[in-house]
Amino acid sequence: MVLLESQVKLKTGSIAPDFELLGIDDKKHSLNDYSNYKGILVIFMCNHCPYVKAKVDALNELYEKFGNEIAIIGINSNDSTDYPEDSFEAMKETAKEKGFKFDYLVDETQEVAKKYGAMCTPDPFLFNSQKQLVFHGRIDNAMKPDDSPTEKTMINNMQKLLSGEKIENDFDPSIGCSIKWKEN
Template structure:
């Protein structure tokens, strides 16, 4: 597994459109996923230890984001044929285990991950109400460690986005396993 950091935030970049399915076949579009104050798009997977380490905190933070009027969606872009732990039939049990009550979508042909420029799992993209990118950073300061004294970077940034439409100028990159692109 290659460890990668996310690139710097390209402030204002538009959210690429998508139309993806949940593991049970429900279609979710960009317009379905967005909230009145913006949208968090999280590229994740089941098998990455970095995702597993933050999964429960992501579930908790997502609830707070939705209360602020932000939509939340997770997208799995890995080639699950080479990584069967990420297969569609394993996605919903993973989401349930960590309290995710937001859509967890399959990017079957990996076109959405490529359109967003996702590089790792987890990779977070925070958009304002106009769907302009305002956050491309980590979930929190705890990473894979003890979360008892964590600074919730993503939650704080997205609160600012919901209130002002703008994310913080200073952002710490997320880091995780590389997206598993098909050959």
């Protein structure tokens, strides 16, 4: 298992790359579907990564706190041929099992992950209502699956976004398993 830190491809102020992806609700979702929100949180994630599994409660807490005001979108870009536990069917099972209420989409071609510069799972990107990047980075400061967070980084930044405050530290690398890229 390769551990990666997220890297910067999109800079603060960059516009969120558009996408049209199939969700576990069997509907296509595009970025424009989320235009009525005060912000958009895109999280590159998957089913099998221990780093994502450790954040299940934190992901659900983000949705409970902010889901009405900030759209939360999980995107799985892993190669499900080599990692069948990240297949579309497994995504549906995982979401049901873990109680995910946010949209969970599959990036079959991996093009969306490449456009965003996503490297690891989880790799979160927070955008304002104009779809400009305001924060790229960790959900909290628990960097290993067994750690307990002492700082809820994403909650703090989502609150700042909603109250119109500037997010000073706009890049705070997330750590996780590498996205499982397809062999070319």
